[in-house]
Amino acid sequence: MNATSSTKPLESDGDFSRLFEILREQTKSEKEAETNLHPQTMCPAFGGLRVLTRIDGAQVCLATDKGCMYGLTFVTHFYAAKKSIVSPEVMSTQLSSGTMIDDIRKTLEEIAKDKSIRLIPVVSLCVAETAGIAEELLPKKVGEAEVALVRIPAYLIKSHPEAKDIAVEALLKRFALPPTRELKKSVAIVGEIFPLDAMMIGQVLQRIGVESVLVLPSQQLEDYKDAGDVGCAVALHPFYERVEQFYRERGTPVIAGNPVGANSTYKWIKDIGDALNLDAELVERVAQEEKEKIKAVIAAKKINATIIVAGYEGNEFPLVRLLLEAGANVPYASTSIARTKLGDDDHKLLTTLGTELRYRKYLEEDRRAVLKHKPDLVLGTTSLDSYVKEQGIPAVYYTNIVSSRPIYFAQGASAMLDLIQSLIRRRGAFEKMKRFFEGDGDSA
Ligand code: SF4
Numbered sequence: 001m002n003a004t005s006s007t008k009p010l011e012s013d014g015d016f017s018r019l020f021e022i023l024r025e026q027t028k029s030e031k032e033a034e035t036n037l038h039p040q041t042m043c044p045a046f047g048g049l050r051v052l053t054r055i056d057g058a059q060v061c062l063a064t065d066k067g068c069m070y071g072l073t074f075v076t077h078f079y080a081a082k083k084s085i086v087s088p089e090v091m092s093t094q095l096s097s098g099t100m101i102d103d104i105r106k107t108l109e110e111i112a113k114d115k116s117i118r119l120i121p122v123v124s125l126c127v128a129e130t131a132g133i134a135e136e137l138l139p140k141k142v143g144e145a146e147v148a149l150v151r152i153p154a155y156l157i158k159s160h161p162e163a164k165d166i167a168v169e170a171l172l173k174r175f176a177l178p179p180t181r182e183l184k185k186s187v188a189i190v191g192e193i194f195p196l197d198a199m200m201i202g203q204v205l206q207r208i209g210v211e212s213v214l215v216l217p218s219q220q221l222e223d224y225k226d227a228g229d230v231g232c233a234v235a236l237h238p239f240y241e242r243v244e245q246f247y248r249e250r251g252t253p254v255i256a257g258n259p260v261g262a263n264s265t266y267k268w269i270k271d272i273g274d275a276l277n278l279d280a281e282l283v284e285r286v287a288q289e290e291k292e293k294i295k296a297v298i299a300a301k302k303i304n305a306t307i308i309v310a311g312y313e314g315n316e317f318p319l320v321r322l323l324l325e326a327g328a329n330v331p332y333a334s335t336s337i338a339r340t341k342l343g344d345d346d347h348k349l350l351t352t353l354g355t356e357l358r359y360r361k362y363l364e365e366d367r368r369a370v371l372k373h374k375p376d377l378v379l380g381t382t383s384l385d386s387y388v389k390e391q392g393i394p395a396v397y398y399t400n401i402v403s404s405r406p407i408y409f410a411q412g413a414s415a416m417l418d419l420i421q422s423l424i425r426r427r428g429a430f431e432k433m434k435r436f437f438e439g440d441g442d443s444a
Contacts, residue, residue, distance in 0.1 A: 036362035039158075040381050041312045041336040045072060045125050047160030048152045048167035050080040051217040057118035058221075059111050059145075062087040063104055063128035072125075086111055090128055100128065101137045112143035119221055121167075122149045129153040146221075148174045158360060159336040161239040161314035164192070168217050168224075169242035175221065176228025179250050184231040185276050186212040190243050191236030191258070191315070196406040201259070204409065208269060208286050209278040216243070232275040234268075238343030239314040256342045259290070259408045260318040261325045262298065264345075266291040293410035301417035303328040305376040305424045310366040310384055311398035312336035317346040317357070319379075319407060319416070324353050326417055332369035334361035377424050392434030394426045 045068070052060050053076055062069060062085050073085050088094075088103035104122060111120050120142065124133050135149050150170040152163050168190070187210055189201060202213050214223045214230070227233075232253040235244055244254045253275040259265040266287045273283030306329040309316050314337035320330050332355065339347060339359045350357055358365050366384045370391070378388045378395040379402050388395035396402070405419065406412040 036364045038363035038383070039336070040361060040363050040366075040383065041159045042075060043068065043071060044154040044157040044160050044163045045123070045152045046075050046079070047163035047165075048123060048150060049076045049085070049163075050160075051164050051167040051171075052121040052123065052150065053081040053083050053085070054217070054219050055119060055121075055221055056219050057116060059083070059114070059117045059120055060085050061104065061107050061111060061120055061122045062125065063090055063100070063122060063133060064125035065090050065127045068125055068127070090131075095127070095131050100131060101133065104133070104138065108139065108142045108145075108147060112145045115144060117145045120145045120147045121170075122147060124149065124151050124153075126153055126155050146175075158338070159239075159312065159314065161237070161312075161337050164217060165240045165242045168240070169246055171221075171224045172216075172227060172243065172246050175224045176246075177225050179229050179252060181251075184229065185210050185278065186230040187214075187272065187276070188227045188230040188233045188247075189213060189215045189236060190233055190240045191215075192217060193236065193408075194404065194406045197408045197412060200406070200409045200411060204259070204269065204286065204290060205272065208273050208283045210272070210276065232272065234272065235342050237315045238317075238340045238346070239337045241340050241342060244342060257345060258318050261322045261413070262291045262294040264318070264321060265294055265409060290409060294413050297410045297414045297417065298322075298326050301414065301421065302326055303417065303420060303424070305329070306331065306373060307420070307424075308366075308369055308373060308375045308378045308380065309333040309398070310335075310361065310369070310378065310380040311403065312361075312381055313399060313403050315403060316398065317343065317350060319402065320350055320355055321346060322407065322413060322416060323420065324350070324355070326420075328420075330355050331373045331375075332356045332358070332366075334358035334366055334369070336361060376427060377420070389430060390434070390437075392427075392431040394423050394430050396423060 049060060049072055052058060064087060069087050076085060086107060088107040090100055094100050094103055108120055111117055122138060129151060138149055139147055141147060148170060150167055152166055157163050187205060198215050205213055214226055216227055232255060233247045234255045236258045247254050255271045255275055257264055257268050259268045269287035269290060270283060303323060303326045307323055309320050309330060314335055316333055316335045320333045323330050337359060347357060363383050366380060367387055370378060370388055375393060378393060379398045380388060380395055382397055385395040385397055405415060407416050
């Protein structure tokens with residue numbers, strides 16, 4: 001063993017103790033080098049709550065225990081809607097005495113006293129799901145409010161983006177209008193997007209002859225009704241698998257991908273044109289124009305840097321595609337979602353271009369990638385970012401700084417590449433900060 005080969009012969013008990021110490025330390029660091037302890041996503045149920053609490057006139061009734069309630073109320077207030085969440089008490093007393101359903105029904109009646117409430121999503125989380133809620137025992141309507149059961153057994157779901165998929169699917173199943181089978185020139189965009197992106201998507205689709213566009217998740221319950229009768233659905237993010245299945249079962253075509261980067265934008269526009277049987281010449285012209293505009297932006301904003309993208313949103317890989325097109329080196333990218341069929345094109349492209357991809361990632365995997373690749377910039381989760389900043393490398397929180405900005409078409413590409421360039425330029429400041437905290441007086 002290396003630990004002992006360079007040491008002098010052992011002569012006393014003290015030497016043996018030292019030997020065991022060395023062995024213990026070595027084993028510990030070997031284990032640490034391989035062990036993954038911290039999967040990175042907040043409570044998966046948050047994704048569902050984000051979708052449901054944001055709906056106008058909706059009041060969530062959460063079937064869960066106090067621990068979950070505390071944490072989820074906190075993040076929902078911050079990241080979803082500034083609304084209280086109402087919950088009947090679901091603790092061991094209620095579970096063992098079997099009063100849970102009656103308690104939920106009473107809570108629904110209390111909520112419905114407020115006449116402005118039009119929708120009460122009953123969100124059943126880990127504890128209630130384990131105990132079991134019979135949907136048949138819940139009313140479909142209380143007063144003026146529609147009641148919809150949304151089952152989110154968070155322990156099974158693993159990531160909050162996937163819980164968004166569950167929430168949208170539950171609302172579509174409950175409210176979507178039956179398809180009329182008329183050849184409608186309408187599109188349901190599926191994926192949370194920045195308002196500017198929604199406008200850009202609307203403008204481009206209008207130019208190819210699309211007559212109406214709605215975006216899910218929506219704040220309007222009516223959109224979930226209208227979404228049942230569209231000409232095609234477009235899954236911008238790869239984790240909307242249940243929604244995809246919902247549409248496929250109804251015979252509605254589903255387009256995967258998004259207008260990020262030159263070639264993917266061209267293909268995306270063409271795919272929608274084909275699905276809706278639009279004027280092929282017009283579609284080709286618009287697709288070419290958009291592609292050329294993005295190519296011009298990318299040519300003007302080249303990136304010469306190594307970047308690691310490690311979010312938990314499930315929408316990281318299109319950004320990686322854009323960065324690679326702009327000349328960046330992206331050796332590693334990770335996400336909290338599982339690999340899906342909707343994300344297959346990105347998976348194949350990015351791995352072919354040499355990016356190592358991690359699904360259902362662990363914080364430790366991200367850290368190891370940082371040590372291995374020594375990037376110029378990390379777009380990561382909060383825990384990863386603090387670790388990266390300690391190394392003097394610029395790092396920003398993917399969710400707040402990147403995911404909440406436009407990225408689609410030429411305008412989005414331009415804004416995103418500007419942002420990335422400005423972050424890379426901050427390297428000097430981060431190195432100075434590192435020296436400062438290491439006690440180097442010259443850095444101040
Ligand atoms: S028990 Fe389930 S719902 Fe509650 S915080 Fe944990 S994962 Fe989320």
